[in-house]
Amino acid sequence: xxxxxxxxxxxxxxxxxxxxxxxxxxxxxxxxxxxxxxxxxxxxxxxxxxxxxxxxxxxxxxxxxxxxxxxxxxxxxxxxxxxxxxxxxxxxxxxxxxxxxxxxxxxxxxxx
Numbered sequence: 870x871x872x873x874x875x876x877x878x879x880x881x882x883x884x885x886x887x888x889x890x891x892x893x894x895x896x897x898x899x900x901x902x903x904x905x906x907x908x909x910x911x912x913x914x915x916x917x918x919x920x921x922x923x924x925x926x927x928x929x930x931x932x933x934x935x936x937x938x939x940x941x942x943x944x945x946x947x948x949x950x951x952x953x954x955x956x957x958x959x960x961x962x963x964x965x966x967x968x969x970x971x972x973x974x975x976x977x978x979x980x981x
Contacts, residue, residue: 875931885898885899901940901947908930909930913925923979925978930956932970945961961974
């Protein structure tokens with residue numbers, strides 16, 4: 870297996886809840902840092918949500934490995950951002966037995 874080309878910058882973000890001062894909360898995103906990765910297309914499809922056409926495209930984003938429990942290790946429920954593009958993370962797996970790289974399975978939605 871050849872080494873991936875980590876030539877694209879992605880901002881790793883995690884969900885954060887903050888009090889709204891009225892007993893509820895608002896949900897936002899907090900930046901955990903910038904990671905370099907390689908993005909590869911998987912498959913795509915068009916669906917309809919609430920009467921609007923939505924294009925869904927799956928990608929694999931390969932990043933450097935990080936130990937479990939560290940903020941540098943991506944995990945499901947987090948997301949990558951690249952400019953205006955947002956890639957919610959669905960699953961994360963080691964790419965190689967040594968854990969040098971992680972494969973993040975993401976899906977991007979775009980209203981068409």
